[in-house]
Amino acid sequence: xxxxxxxxxxxxxxxxxxxxxxxxxxxxxxxxxxxxxxxxxxxxxxxxxxxxxxxxxxxxxxxxxxxxxxxxxxxxxxxxxxxxxxxxxxxxxxxxxxxxxxxxxxxxxxxxxxxxxxxxxxxxxxxxxxxxxxxxxxxxxxxxxxxxxxxxxxxxxxxxxxxxxxxxxxxxxxxxxxxxxxxxxxxxxxxxxxxxxxxxxxxxxxxxxxxxxxxxxxxxxxxxxxxxxxxxxxxxxxxxxxxxxxxxxxxxxxxxxxxxxxxxxxxxxxxxxxxxxxxxxxxxxxxxxxxxxxxxxxxxxxxxxxxxxxxxxxxxxxxxxxxxxxxxxxxxxxxxxxxxxxxxxxxxxxxxxxxxxxxxxxxxxxxxxxxxxxxxxxxxxxxxxxxxxxxxxxxxxxxxxxxxx
Amino acid sequence: xxxxxxxxxxxxxxxxxxxxxxxxxxxxxxxxxxxxxxxxxxxxxxxxxxxxxxxxxxxxxxxxxxxxxxxxxxxxxxxxxxxxxxxxxxxxxxxxxxxxxxxxxxxxxxxxxxxxxxxxxxxxxxxxxxxxxxxxxxxxxxxxxxxxxxxxxxxxxxxxxxxxxxxxxxxxxxxxxxxxxxxxxxxxxxxxxxxxxxxxxxxxxxxxxxxxxxxxxxxxxxxxxxxxxxxxxxxxxxxxxxxxxxxxxxxxxxxxxxxxxxxxxxxxxxxxxxxxxxxxxxxxxxxxxxxxxxxxxxxxxxxxxxxxxxxxxxxxxxxxxxxxxxxxxxxxxxxxxxxxxxxxxxxxxxxxxxxxxxxxxxxxxxxxxxxxxxxxxxxxxxxxxxxxxxxxxxxxxxxxxxxxx
Numbered sequence: 088x089x090x091x092x093x094x095x096x097x098x099x100x101x102x103x104x105x106x107x108x109x110x111x112x113x114x115x116x117x118x119x120x121x122x123x124x125x126x127x128x129x130x131x132x133x134x135x136x137x138x139x140x141x142x143x144x145x146x147x148x149x150x151x152x153x154x155x156x157x158x159x160x161x162x163x164x165x166x167x168x169x170x171x172x173x174x175x176x177x178x179x180x181x182x183x184x185x186x187x188x189x190x191x192x193x194x195x196x197x198x199x200x201x202x203x204x205x206x207x208x209x210x211x212x213x214x215x216x217x218x219x220x221x222x223x224x225x226x227x228x229x230x231x232x233x234x235x236x237x238x239x240x241x242x243x244x245x246x247x248x249x250x251x252x253x254x255x256x257x258x259x260x261x262x263x264x265x266x267x268x269x270x271x272x273x274x275x276x277x278x279x280x281x282x283x284x285x286x287x288x289x290x291x292x293x294x295x296x297x298x299x300x301x302x303x304x305x306x307x308x309x310x311x312x313x314x315x316x317x318x319x320x321x322x323x324x325x326x327x328x329x330x331x332x333x334x335x336x337x338x339x340x341x342x343x344x345x346x347x348x349x350x351x352x353x354x355x356x357x358x359x360x361x362x363x364x365x366x367x368x369x370x371x372x373x374x375x376x377x378x379x380x381x382x383x384x385x386x387x388x389x390x391x392x393x394x395x396x397x398x399x400x401x402x403x404x405x406x407x408x409x410x411x412x413x414x415x416x417x418x419x420x421x422x423x424x425x426x427x428x429x430x431x432x433x434x435x436x437x438x439x440x441x442x443x444x445x446x447x448x449x450x451x452x453x454x455x456x457x458x459x460x461x462x463x464x465x466x467x468x469x470x471x472x473x474x475x476x477x478x479x480x481x482x483x484x485x486x487x488x489x490x491x492x
Numbered sequence: 493x494x495x496x497x498x499x500x501x502x503x504x505x506x507x508x509x510x511x512x513x514x515x516x517x518x519x520x521x522x523x524x525x526x527x528x529x530x531x532x533x534x535x536x537x538x539x540x541x542x543x544x545x546x547x548x549x550x551x552x553x554x555x556x557x558x559x560x561x562x563x564x565x566x567x568x569x570x571x572x573x574x575x576x577x578x579x580x581x582x583x584x585x586x587x588x589x590x591x592x593x594x595x596x597x598x599x600x601x602x603x604x605x606x607x608x609x610x611x612x613x614x615x616x617x618x619x620x621x622x623x624x625x626x627x628x629x630x631x632x633x634x635x636x637x638x639x640x641x642x643x644x645x646x647x648x649x650x651x652x653x654x655x656x657x658x659x660x661x662x663x664x665x666x667x668x669x670x671x672x673x674x675x676x677x678x679x680x681x682x683x684x685x686x687x688x689x690x691x692x693x694x695x696x697x698x699x700x701x702x703x704x705x706x707x708x709x710x711x712x713x714x715x716x717x718x719x720x721x722x723x724x725x726x727x728x729x730x731x732x733x734x735x736x737x738x739x740x741x742x743x744x745x746x747x748x749x750x751x752x753x754x755x756x757x758x759x760x761x762x763x764x765x766x767x768x769x770x771x772x773x774x775x776x777x778x779x780x781x782x783x784x785x786x787x788x789x790x791x792x793x794x795x796x797x798x799x800x801x802x803x804x805x806x807x808x809x810x811x812x813x814x815x816x817x818x819x820x821x822x823x824x825x826x827x828x829x830x831x832x833x834x835x836x837x838x839x840x841x842x843x844x845x846x847x848x849x850x851x852x853x854x855x856x857x858x859x860x861x862x863x864x865x866x867x868x869x870x871x872x873x874x875x876x877x878x879x880x881x882x883x884x885x886x887x888x889x890x891x892x893x894x895x896x897x
Contacts (some may be wrong), residue, residue, distance in 0.1 A: 255663075256875065257848055257878070258658075258664060258862060258863040259660055259661075259665065263870070263871070264866060264869075265870060267872055268872075269872070271872065433854065441662065443663075445850075446877070447878045447892075448872075448875040448876070448877050449846075449878075450864075450867070450869065450872075451838075451865060451866050451867030451869065452864070452867065453862060453865055457663060457664050457858060457862060458664060459854060459855075459857070460857065460858055461857045461858070462855070462856030464668055464669075464856065465668070465670060465672075466672060467668060467672055467673075467674070467675065467676065467855075470661065470854060471853070472851070472852045472888055473662070473854075475852065485883075487850075489662070
């Protein structure tokens, strides 16, 4: 009764359970591989028995295929590699995986998706085929693309994937009319936000949020290292005391534009120097685990480990910040900012996903803060619907995640 | 393994399937029995076979037990009546049901809940027991109370149960900054609102909503008669042309307080007289089906059928309006008003349920309209969580219904 399977799907079907396992393995690196993608790999011997598994755990550490081949050893000869992303063909911090696959005597490689990185972009697959290996492409490609949507977005657009998160009451308020905002949502929702941060490379607030809430902005240890905490401030009107200035737990980056007053820059630099001098002795040991410790952006980020760092952007705009964060290896960033910065991030295309936590409470007050400033829309037709990704309960609160449709 | 059933539950258990059927029957009257409750009844013969079913379809028409007993006829003798509400013992528009049950030779009556109406309040059950009938009380009482929560609320508090409904964007806006608000939600959500109105006895807006939206506020024929459309206006600054002034489809009541200017009252009365004169000939035929045609409030409401009616309240406040609507036989009313009137209704305890339709769109704009004006809360502790009743999709929109916890 079913339509005849296409040659391609007939070829792919036997490998699907293994590819799902490789995708599970890949997901184990969540939040720690940036700027690299999440990758998982499985090695079967010539008889189809599992002989090796691996995943990419951290930038600078071995790629998934290499770990799986090392586990398989000589049993890989004549076998199959099932891998979620095309093996690389370039020398980065590690040698090309395609060469490692060929050297191990593998006969067949099953790949979920091509690597969008222009240094690879099909070159790895071509290298394998040139060496006489059978390559099957596109198995579970949609799942693999979803898993690496942040990496793919960053490679294609030059900006990290942005998630905008807010917690509001059922009547759309993020604070009482008197400004009180802690806590609208409950303990479960706050724990979920810590988990969300653990999947992000940076967490962004504006100067207003820093001044009002003195936030910590960490994943509470769910990610090691913690995401970079970014404050975007046009005026550099920043409090002399703030929890973000203690960078023993997580790095802090203060971004501003050319218009920031010189005296405020100097004041911040003095504050940062004082924070560096006051750094706790144990903190230095954490530097080695920083994900970009071997990456292109090492000097700045290592510096940020021992005091907050200042970054002048070409303009004090979300788009400029996103480009700077992409250059620093961020694949996914979280906007946890006030309404005006959030609206600017949306207007400049810096938000691809929304995460709204809605508490079953009424706060009221036309003057009370709301999630978003002006988006410049003149007609309801311009308000395009977002597509639901997830909807779930967090205690008595409600989480709705959406992305652009 | 299970704990021994209590004598009471052992006594009740055989009747539970029949009580569920009676509750289903009761629900068939939804939206049409006010000021009366929803009631369903089943009659079994002496052998336990179903011989009659009935429900209360409309105020002034026979009560559920009477309909079911009529269907059963002589087969009711020695049988059992299963009824969702205590049979009445007073002469209202119909004779007391307890007498009809006794006259039919029934041996046993199973009742879900006592009638909170002070004219009954256990008197019906006492009358049955005095006549020698076995009475089993409290079977599926929670379901029965839920089904009649509006009736019970009105009897106990002297005010109809209030539902506050709004449609907003994911960022809590009920309009764009430029005021545009039609349509934030989609066709499915709008159809659901028509259904919601069909379950209500009145739909309330403020003068601002009338001026801005010129709404129709009907159930689009899902309820016959349509709910009373109520405009609450402090100033009586009302448009000379409005769809609400045509009362051939549904009655319209304009409520104001003592401060309403005399010249505006006169202007409205002229407008109402003109609307009456322009009434369509066919409209008179609808008066006979009005649910309070035989009730205490007949004169006013019949008048409203042929032109909008004006009502001066002791004060122009939601609480005063609710008392007036309870006196007019309303069990359940729907607040579809703007933020200031909604906030006043909440502050005055005139809202027991919330229905928020949330569209997956972002409208933005600090100046844009939001669901609620100031609630006078100074601390987040004062914002008590509401309890979820229902959460469902309406097309791509989302519906969240809650009540007071």
